[in-house]
Amino acid sequence: MTDAILVATDLSERSDRALHRAATIARATGARLLAAHVVDDAMPEDMRDTMLSRAEKGLHKQLGHLADGLDFEAKVVTGDPTGALLRLVAETQPRLLVVGTHRPRPFLDLVRETTVMRIVRRAACPVLMVRIPGDTPYATVLSACDFxxxxxxxLLLSAQLAPDATRHPVHAVHVPYSGMMAASGGSADLVVASFLQEAEQQAEIWRKKKVVQSEELKVVHGPLGAVIWQEANRLNADLICAGAHGRVGAPPALLGSLATELLRDAPCDVLLARPAADQ
Structure with missing residues (x-):
């Protein structure tokens, strides 16, 4: 893995945010900045040549003053957007891939995988999806902690990318059918208490590991997605970090339900990572 930040841009306003964030991180960490744009190779050759020329000019224009003082390189390549970007990841081996959000398509986004999801599922490096504009370092990081x-x-990568931010780990405990048990007169409270007790025991083991300096781990009863959204809004978090889960190149179901939810509709920027190969 190289000490480089690879940022993908389609030259839209959404990806301009990703460029700003990638440049901010590169400047703060001293990393090299690689900015890439993919021109679809399915179009006619004469049109493709025109698009390549326009893309090169547009990419340098979009970088503008952002690259001042940085070691950077602009790359315009052809191919399928997902495949071409993944090849760049394999070739450059960046420490981080930065992408913008995709164009909203409410119905289609519910029934099929987005480009960003395909990239996260198959990329062999952490991925930062940038949703909100900002040129200042992250201040408040919410960590979805499942131990x-x-x-x-x-969480560890968030500390490297935003060392001055406060980190708030939260662990959600979801008890299936607890509402139904309560409605039928069952001992839902006892079941919930048992789940929470087990989670607290795991939390204590995790605290002793001291992964990074952070606020006290918070254990919350509720569905994972709902808890993360609630805590992100309460803290006014500007970054959520979570595990992507699944093996690189594995079926989509192994991406992880929280990762999928965050990529579809997170309230802020999202950092997804996998463990090292030996873990």
Missing amino acids: SPASDAA
Whole structure:
């Protein structure tokens, strides 16, 4: 892995945010900045040549003053957007891939995988999806902590990318059918208490690991997605970090339900990571 930040841009306003964030991180960490744009190779050759020329000019224009003082390189390549970007990841082996959000398509986004999801699922490096504009370092990081090597890797990387931010780890405990048990007169409270007790025991083991300096780990009862959104809004978090889960190149179902939810509709920027190969 190289000490480089690879940022993908489609030259839109959405990806301009990703460029700003990637440049901010590169400047703060001393990393090399690689900015890439993919021109679809499915178009006619004469049109493709025109698009390549325009893309090169547009990419340098979009970088503008952002690259001042940085070691940077602009790359315009042809191919399928997902495949071409993944090849660049394999060739350059960056420490981080930065992408913008995709164009909203409410119905299609519910029934099929987005480009960003395909990239995260198959990329062999952590991915930062930038949703909100900003040129200042991250201030408040919410860590979705499930005690796995993947979530630990995401939390550790967040500390490297935003060393001055405060980190707030939260662990959600979801008890299936607890509402139905209560409605039928069952001992839902006892079941919930048992789940929470087990989670607190795991939390104590995790605290002793001291992955990074952070605020006290918070254990919350509720569905994972709902808890993360609630805490992100309460803290006004500007970054959520979580484990991507699944193996690189594995079926989509192994991406992880929280990662999928965050990529679809996170309230802020999202950092997804996998554990090191030996974990």
